[in-house]
Amino acid sequence: MKYLILYLFCLLMVVIFNPVHAQISDSNRKWSIEECFKYAMEHNIEINTLLLKEQTSTQDLYTAIGSQFPNLFGSASQQFNNSKIETSANGNLENQLTSSGNYSFNSSIVLWNANYIKNNIKQRDLLRQSAGLSVQQSQNAITLLITQSYLAILLAKENLTYLSDLFATSEAKVKQGQQFYDAGSIPKNNLLQLQAQLAGDKYLLVQTQNTIRQNILTLxxxxxxPTDTVFDVLTPTTIEIVTVAPSLQSVQKTAFEIFPEIKIGELEVAIATLDIAKAKAGFKPTLAANGALGTGYTSVISNSNFSKTSYFTQLDNNFYQRIGLNLSIPIFSNRINKTNLEKANIGFKQANFNLQNSQLVLVQEVEQAYLNFTNALQAYNAAKEQLSAVTETYRIVNEQFRLGGINSFDLLQQRNQYVQAVQSYTQAKYTAVLQQKIYDFYRGIPIQL
Incomplete structure (x- = not known):
């Protein structure tokens, strides 16, 4: 019995600490934005595909480096031949079976080809760097998408909080209105107005809950x-908004230094320059050295008229060594070399245009981010002042309604103004946060909440 209890206890511990159980528990927790970034960088298909391309370009670099060293190939062949031969003076023909083998090692190395190999190595290294920067470019794009979607969820959740409070307040107003109506203090239509407002608040509440679910699905x-993952975001305790935007010129300078788009464009120009150098090498001679070691044997298995030489003696007698130079001079290449050079020149011009376009686009993006941030700050400050004034007015009107000094129509009018002010403030707040984070991102500041 005690062994059975011990076994059950161990089994229970395995179930409790089983990794699958840990994953399920982990999926139920709320994710911070930093955890979202980390997960995306590790699991996003596009990023992982680009990482594989980077690994492929690294292998291409290794191949280019290896081309500057001698190669070495070994070969071995074994053949059997059966044929009829004349074996006697009377001209009789008999089958004769022979076997032969050849063994060799061959090696060659390019001694000079107008630096084609060295330029190819440099180009492959630049392509590897460009592939790595493409990974960073994709990571930046996904980071901004996650930030925008994450803040959209926080915005909807904050709307849900104040709408829930508003719904609770409307319920209290309906109860109070019912008491006034029962006491004969207000007419029926006033009570109906309060009930209609309660129904409207409930509708907004449901709409906001649906918005949260949709935004969570988007993220x-x-x-x-996976579809079955239970997912929710962590609401930060505080969200800070800076009041002054850094200068546009300083941010543009920083963006030029750290963003991969510019570096990719510069690498494309360097790669195109090496394409021209490689194309020009096609017009130049190529000098290569080659060498070989080899031997072979032949053996008559049946019907031999001659004495047999031993296998190892034949290998020794037939052993040969060869070394030589091979000079290849292009004379006429059906315009292939000229076409390659013209296409390389076109590619160089296109690479420069791409670089100029990347610089222009980045400048415009930073300028747009600066404008969006400054506009969002102004809207936030204005919405904050409006909310402060409307909140105080709404508080006074609520007190007047409680004392019976105003009717429900005046209360609902002021209440609608308050709701609009809260919505404007919340929207302005998260818009300012989003634009601030985007502008800071161009400054090289990691996004945090």
Missing amino acids: KQILQL
């Missing part, structure tokens, strides 16, 4: 989480 899709 799950960006993160490429």
